Amino acid sequence: MEKSSGGPKKSVIAIFVFPVLAILSACQSGPPKISIQGARAQLSPAIYGEAMVTMTINNQGGADVLNGVSVDIPGARAMLHVMKDKVMTEAGSVRIPGGKQRVFQMGGSHIMIEGMPRSMAAGSAFTITLRFEKSGEKKLHLTLEKAPSAPMAMPMS
Numbered sequence: 001m002e003k004s005s006g007g008p009k010k011s012v013i014a015i016f017v018f019p020v021l022a023i024l025s026a027c028q029s030g031p032p033k034i035s036i037q038g039a040r041a042q043l044s045p046a047i048y049g050e051a052m053v054t055m056t057i058n059n060q061g062g063a064d065v066l067n068g069v070s071v072d073i074p075g076a077r078a079m080l081h082v083m084k085d086k087v088m089t090e091a092g093s094v095r096i097p098g099g100k101q102r103v104f105q106m107g108g109s110h111i112m113i114e115g116m117p118r119s120m121a122a123g124s125a126f127t128i129t130l131r132f133e134k135s136g137e138k139k140l141h142l143t144l145e146k147a148p149s150a151p152m153a154m155p156m157s
């Protein structure tokens, strides 16, 4: 009974391992493979009509660039923010390295929405569109959350 398990198993492993290695090595130079996790939008604790969108962009493929964002709330504008000398600054684009995670969070790169009308409150739904250079558009369907309870709390980097 036991002798049938040796040979065939080895060849199955060999056939399986080679394609996996080929995929891993091609990963960081091939097309980007982007997925977005944990996206949420919180109202600003300080400024009326503003909200911050945070998320993790997972890229299991080659490098990409996030070239812009837009929001479907009438009158509102979405923009990319990065931190420069501890001040939020609008950025035209944000690089998304290949084979890595890029975290968008308070105190780092994030998306800012400003000029939201009074009708937008905690619980309101809206859609953000991310525009990637290579991956095209990705839509995020979000629900506004109330402002975080500790205003101006910035993680130090």
Ligand SMILES: [Cu+2]
Binding pocket: 052, 081, 088, 110, 111, 112
């Ligand atoms: Cu900001």
